[in-house]
Amino acid sequence: MRRPSLDAARLGALAPVLTVEVLEEATSTNAVAGDRARAGAPEGTVVVAEHQTAGRGRLDRTWQAPPRSSLTFSLVLRPTVPAVEWPWLPLLTGHVVARALRGAGYAAGVKWPNDVLIDDRKVAGILVERVETPAGPAAVVGVGLNVSLTAEELPVPSATSLAIEAGAEPDRTAVLALLLQALVEAYDAWQAGGAEARDHLAASYAAGCVTVGRDVRVELPGGDRLLGRATGVDRQGRLTVTGAAGETAVGAGDVVHVRSVT
Structure with a gap:
């Protein structure tokens, strides 16, 4: 059975803050949004694909999903905060998506740095x-959220979807509008609130990060590993891990995987 399409008219109600462009198919919404940004698209431009054929994640990992089974979208932002703060954008995005899903009744949390999980199974990925x-x-904020995927359609057994968790297929248009509004609100507060707002984000993110407090194995480039307890997230957005050699802080660009160790 053909899954429902997004309702472009309802998404138009997000204007003038956001301009949402719905494409039937795209290789990567981040690639299209990047082209739009280079052509002069203003902050608040959103590109959504009903079917993304070559979605990209961290470290150039690729994935696909059946048409209209997910939400794959990219948001163009033009931050004015200092460049040193930009690495917080992926963490802010994951944190906000998880918080919005919790508000909608899902037991969502964010795994450092920005994977969104429900009961330790991945439901959304972020690429900024x-x-x-x-x-x-400009910053292109890409989100891929599993919405109506069945268990048989999941890319890996450790994934999940909103439909699996809720036992019913949610309205993708309503979910997209919810996420976009939450992202814009949080982004605006982060930008306008100065150092105090950014400190608040760091504390709020650390408090809601499901990685903190767990024993982890951090896989590093070259095959090296760091074993220890994830103790927090520092002001630079790095995960702090306490192991045999003491405390080590690792950034998202420095790791291949972070795995919980039982």
Whole structure:
């Protein structure tokens, strides 16, 4: 049975803050949104694909899903905060998506740095990319959320979908509107609130991160591993791990995987 399409008219109600472009198919919404940004698209431009044929995640991992079974979208932002704060954008996005899903009744949490989980199974991934444009650098915030995937359609056994968790298929248009509104609200507060707001984000993220407090194995490039207890997330968004050699802070760009150890 053909899954329902997104309701473009309902998404139009998000204007003038957001302009949502719904594509029937795209290789990667991040790639399309990046092109839009380079062509001068303003902050708040959103590209959504009903079917993404070459979605990308961290470390160039790829994935696909059946048409209209997921929410795959990218949001163009033009942050004015100092460049040193930009690495917080992926963490902010994962944190906000998890919080919005919790508000909708799902037991969601964020695994450092930005995977969204429900009961330790991945339901959403985040990819944020910096794009150089004639008007200055922009950030393309990409989100892929499993909505109506069945157990047989999941890419890996450790994944899940909103439909599996709720026992019913949610309204994708309503979920997309919820996430976009939550992201814009949190982003605006992060930008406008200065150092205090960014400190609050760091504390709020650490408190809601399901990785903190667990024993973990951090897999590093080159095959090295770091074993220890994840004790927190520092002001730079790095995961702090206490092991045999003491406390070590690792950034998202420094790791291949972070696995919980039982």
